[in-house]
Structures are given as C-alpha cells and as structure tokens.
Amino acid sequence: MSEQVLEVKLDHIDRKILEILQDNAKTPYSQIASQLGISEATVHLRIRKLVNAGVIKRFQAVVDPEKVGKKVTAIIAVIAVPQKYGQVLKQLEKMPEVYEIYDVTGEYSTILKVRVKSKEDLAKLIDEIGGIDGVESTKTMYVLRVIKEDTRIRID
Known part of the structure; x- marks a missing residue:
C-alpha cells in the first residue's frame, strides 16, 4: 500500500x-x-x-454537485478486517457514489466521501458498503453544510 x-x-x-x-x-x-x-x-x-512529470494529473471542469442532482454528501468511516482490507478497497473503488477514499490511521481503516441524490440513496449505499465482505462496521456523518471545499493545491 x-x-x-x-x-x-x-x-x-x-x-x-x-x-x-x-x-x-x-x-x-x-x-x-x-x-x-x-x-x-x-x-x-x-x-x-x-x-x-505527473504534477498536473488532468484538466477538468469543477462541477457543482447540487446543480447536477447530488444533493447529499456524507463522510463514511469504515472499519475493515485487516486480512480483507485490500479487497474492501477494491470494492469501494468500483462504487460510483464514492468520490474519495482515504487510507487513514486511528480507529478506522478508511474514510470515504460520498455523494448521492437523496437520503434514501444514502441509506442504500450505507447498506451496500456494510455488505462488503470484510467490512466490520461503518459510521456515517451526514454533511449539513459545506464551509470550505477547494480543489486547488497551495504551491509553496
């Protein structure tokens, strides 16, 4: 990894x-x-x-998620069985609703940023993630407001 x-x-x-x-x-x-x-x-x-050199990964348009129907953003913390962690990550990568996956230290194995159309879609996604072989548990935080979200990287 x-x-x-x-x-x-x-x-x-x-x-x-x-x-x-x-x-x-x-x-x-x-x-x-x-x-x-x-x-x-x-x-x-x-x-x-x-x-x-890979400094510029790609050129892309930054789209407002809400204006294209992705009205719900959530952060999902996942605890996975260590022996199956690689398989869990591969399954998460395949999910189009999962926009960011972070391998982290601490009590969770990985942190996800997800975007979906509705609370109902979020509930289905949480069930789908919880059903992945190797996922022990999840903790979901529903984003109420975005205070700061920036795709730019400060270059010192």
Whole structure:
C-alpha cells in the first residue's frame, strides 16, 4: 500500500503557471505568457513538462454537485478486517457514489466521501458498503453544510 512519491522541483515560473491553471485551466497560453513575461512556446513546454512529470494529473471542469442532482454528501468511516482490507478497497473503488477514499490511521481503516441524490440513496449505499465482505462496521456523518471545499493545491 505504501507508494514512494518523488517531489518534483518547481521554479517560480512553474509555480505561477500552476496557480493560473488551477484558477482557470482554460486560460490561453498567450495570456499566461503575457502575465509571466515569457514566450507562448515556453508556456507550452513548461505545461507539457508538468503533465509528463505527473504534477498536473488532468484538466477538468469543477462541477457543482447540487446543480447536477447530488444533493447529499456524507463522510463514511469504515472499519475493515485487516486480512480483507485490500479487497474492501477494491470494492469501494468500483462504487460510483464514492468520490474519495482515504487510507487513514486511528480507529478506522478508511474514510470515504460520498455523494448521492437523496437520503434514501444514502441509506442504500450505507447498506451496500456494510455488505462488503470484510467490512466490520461503518459510521456515517451526514454533511449539513459545506464551509470550505477547494480543489486547488497551495504551491509553496
């Protein structure tokens, strides 16, 4: 389960490009070049380098879940049988309602962030997760309000 991740060395140009793209991935290369005082070709090469190094995983639109019918968000803490933990994670990964899976320390094996259309759908999902072979128990926290949720990563 442990994965060695090598940190990529970024200079101030790379950092600025990443800030701009995180605010708006559709920013034209010409605009980035103008802002940074470099050529468009340099911007293109820098972005390609960042993609190839895995710093930029993908370009995507950030969608408001409620506006597309995913009105219920919940956090589910799962306790799994250690010998079956890998199998449990594989089953959780297959579930489209599970948006984030965190392998954590402490009393729980994993923490999930899920999004569904209704409380009824949440109840079904909790039953489905509880029915996975190797899941000992779950604890669900229904999200009442989102105070802060940011997909951007601060680059120091």
